[in-house]
Amino acid sequence: MRLALLTSGGDSPGMNAAIRAVVRQADALGVGILGVRRGFEGLIEGDWRDLRSRDCANILQRGGTILHTARCREWLDPAVRAKAHGALRAEGVQGLVIIGGDGSFRGAQALWEEHGMPCAGIPGTIDNDLPGTDLTLGFDTALNTAVEAIDRIRDTASSHERLFLVEVMGRHSGMIAVHTALACGAEAVLYPESESDHYEALLANLQASWARGKKASIIVVAEGDRLGSAYVVGERLRKEHNLDLRVVVLGHIQRGGSPSAMDRIWGSRWGAEAVRRLAAGSGAFYLGRLNGDLVAQPMEALLGPPPVPPAFLGELVPILSR
Numbered sequence: 001m002r003l004a005l006l007t008s009g010g011d012s013p014g015m016n017a018a019i020r021a022v023v024r025q026a027d028a029l030g031v032g033i034l035g036v037r038r039g040f041e042g043l044i045e046g047d048w049r050d051l052r053s054r055d056c057a058n059i060l061q062r063g064g065t066i067l068h069t070a071r072c073r074e075w076l077d078p079a080v081r082a083k084a085h086g087a088l089r090a091e092g093v094q095g096l097v098i099i100g101g102d103g104s105f106r107g108a109q110a111l112w113e114e115h116g117m118p119c120a121g122i123p124g125t126i127d128n129d130l131p132g133t134d135l136t137l138g139f140d141t142a143l144n145t146a147v148e149a150i151d152r153i154r155d156t157a158s159s160h161e162r163l164f165l166v167e168v169m170g171r172h173s174g175m176i177a178v179h180t181a182l183a184c185g186a187e188a189v190l191y192p193e194s195e196s197d198h199y200e201a202l203l204a205n206l207q208a209s210w211a212r213g214k215k216a217s218i219i220v221v222a223e224g225d226r227l228g229s230a231y232v233v234g235e236r237l238r239k240e241h242n243l244d245l246r247v248v249v250l251g252h253i254q255r256g257g258s259p260s261a262m263d264r265i266w267g268s269r270w271g272a273e274a275v276r277r278l279a280a281g282s283g284a285f286y287l288g289r290l291n292g293d294l295v296a297q298p299m300e301a302l303l304g305p306p307p308v309p310p311a312f313l314g315e316l317v318p319i320l321s322r
Helices: 015-029 039-045 078-090 102-115 139-160 175-184 198-211 230-241 261-279 299-303 311-320
Strands: 002-007 032-036 048-051 095-100 119-123 163-168 188-190 217-222 245-249 284-290 293-298
Touching: 002 015, 002 039, 015 032, 015 095, 015 261, 032 039, 039 078, 039 102, 078 102, 095 102, 095 261, 102 119, 102 284, 102 299, 119 261, 139 163, 139 175, 139 217, 139 261, 163 175, 163 230, 175 188, 175 217, 175 311, 188 198, 188 311, 198 217, 198 230, 198 311, 217 230, 230 245, 261 284, 261 293, 284 299, 293 299
Parallel strands: 002 032, 002 095, 095 119, 119 284, 163 217, 163 245, 188 217
Antiparallel strands: 032 048, 284 293
């Protein structure tokens, strides 16, 4: 048996742990692995080579992905997918392991529905926004990276008795923002799914904090918040309330760096499980974790609503920052 392996979409810490597990579990089962570079783009171009156990030496602790990644609009064309499928079959490939997020899994699902290519998805996205799993690869590392950065910012905020707005990743999801705000003791958090009146609630939290004698404050802002970016919110606060504040955008540092132990462990478990299930004849599925257990979901589960941050976590942020 021979399987193809690729990483797609945004990189996330732990992808290399999953790659390593896929290759070495395959080796243990006598299954060949064709490593595809640059995601679906490489699949279209035939940019691949055989991967063996020694190719994965010393990558467990590395961030990013040794297979590289890309976003590929060409994959939306059914004719392009048909051509790529033919090339894979010519190489003797009988299944595909894809490490990525929602868009990547939908691309794999198309191969299954149109050409019967079995596909195993490993949830690799720092946003933690896939239905059917309470954890995705890279979220834990990204969260810890953001918390560590804000801990450092807090020192300066306290020294200068100043307000800081810190923007974290999350164009459509507030998972990173809410968990970061709670973990670093922020005074407020702004995120897309919040049902409260953002701006008025923000002002109320800050004023209550100042009334209690706090001189320094941290506001965590998800990049996709409906009020706008941290710069937009900061400018409004300056103009309307004459506040002395600073804005920090953490940006892509949240994607990089050595993966946490949690991301290494789950990347390893999911990688090995993906190979075992494909070797046993499974069709199209993606892996996840629910209530601490490893689970497999049919690709169709992607059509379900994406998870949102628990409302009680957002509500805890101003309470615990008193």
